[in-house]
Amino acid sequence: MSAVTASRWERFRDSYLWYSFRRDKVAIVSLVVFVAMVAAAFLAPVLAPTDPYDLAQIDIMNSELPPAGLAGSDPAFPLGTDAQGRDLMSTILYGTRVSLLIGFGAVVLQSLLGILFGLLAGYLGGRVDAILMRIADVQLSFSTLMVAIIVGAIFKASFGNLMFGEIAIYLLILIIGIAEWPQIARTVRASVLAEKKKEYVDAAKVMGFGTPRIMFRHILPNTLSPIFVIATVQIANAIISEAALSFLGLGMPETQPSLGSLIKSGFDYIQSGSWWITLIPGLVLVVLVLVINLLGDWLRDVLNPRLYKG
């Protein structure tokens, strides 16, 4: 068993992927920052100085304290506090965790939908293809954000505020997954169209394999690298969509805030001079999205240089 892992490691070490990663400073820095942020977010219960959900640990007397280094700051709160006196660093750590959970969850869901519909449209062609791609076209022409806002509005109106708040994480994953599947479906369909003309597909057909087996066992593995590229970028898009929905009040409630709802609740206090409540979570959001986008750019250049444009 250890021989297999060793050879795998060696194969990875000699691969073009690892070679180009080592030579790309931007990719290295992005990955380090991204891994650090993910680790910090998921270790939030351990790392955070206070638990922002525990009302006993909050003192309203500590509200709107500025970050360290500014006049009137308290060393116990390095990034300052929000209007309710919660430690901003703790809320940001927990908020990043919520944002990442929704981002990853939404991408898993849209990948499942996108791969299924993309494979069906590309391999079966004909009427299935026409209907699925027409739906995708219409959805994309409305922009994914618009679809997400509309679906979110419908969910909010039908569940009611309280119910919506309780299951908001699952609903947001569902909303963003529904809104963004066409991106992945189009990519999958394009590579399936190229793959299905190749000899190995004919060979599989001659051997009498069924359509589902050819689609999932033979064609799908050969379309994985463009899926990886687009899925990486889609994580960044999903996190932005979640933040936008939360900012509009169609996302995470303030009792269980994501980065977007932190920005929203801080925005009410910006006119009174407490800029840190809204701008520090905003900065964290931008850095998170930026490193994911940079990693996506790098992955695209490495995995399919032919698609590279601009």
Place this chain on the structure above:
Amino acid sequence: MLAFLVQRISQAILVMFVISVISFTIQDGLGDPLQELVGMSVSDEERDALREEMGLNDPMVTQYLRFAGNALQGDLGVSYFYGEPTMDVILRHLPATLELVIAASLMIIFLSVPIGVYAAIRPKAWLSKFFMGVSTVGISIPVFLTAIVLIQLFSIGVQVTVFPADTGWGQWLNEFFSTDGGMPSYGRGDDLAHLFGTWESNFFSQTGWAHILLPAVSLASIMLPLFIRLIRAEMMEVLQSDYIRFAQAKGIAPARINFLHALKNTMLPVITVGGVQIGIMVAYTILTETVFQWPGVGLMFLEAITRSDIPLIVAYLMVVGLIFVITNTLVDLIYGLVNPTVKLTGKKA
């Protein structure tokens, strides 16, 4: 050409049909018009009678046909909150959004073309690299965050004191990084010019311009990086083509080649992508209008959601859907007209 026209228009009608079915389902599934009309104080028998009279017991198809028929005549119901026809409410809020979109589009056009062309002509210049770097970062900043930063910088103002104030350069740096603020960050202002009908415009007074500047910049910021990248990529491709090299070999002045020969063919794909993107900008107006409390349709829609004003939500969906469908169809048709190489008939996606 005629076949192309018919195909595109029938497709547009089909999409509008789907949007109307979705809107009808929302209206039917979420709102109870009777509840809104009579409240709690009416007996069950009266309720049933009213229900029958209003046609709420009719088959679904009959109800949908009535909904679609009314919609075709511009009647999309009465808003619960405003107590007047939803179309009137939307038409009253529409000019504010349109002016925002126009101002942002003008900024995008007059900034993205020169920057994109420059970055394509001199890809190695540090200024090009700077613009491309800024546009990569720009794509990663959500529009509402740009808006908040703009408010902090230009409306509230920033006083920087981190540099030592007792030295000359420290003083200078402090002043350099500080901003005064004072720009309005709320609403459209009260000095609006009245154009025809109910159209109030921000474009004819100084305070009007001051109020529209920050929202328009934030709205433009989301599309600007996209357009700069697109124009640069298309322009670089055109500059590689044979006819440009031929023009260069003939000794035509570089400025003439770049701006007359190359730019013309660059703008073709940019116009089509641009048309679609400007439709998409409507989605971002919801975010921008929320931050700046800009009284347009986006803010109206969001308020309708918080008030559960179902007729207004449905009317907004129908109107925005119509705007999307019309812009997309027009862009397709214009593309078919200006680019003779596009296959007009039997176009397979």
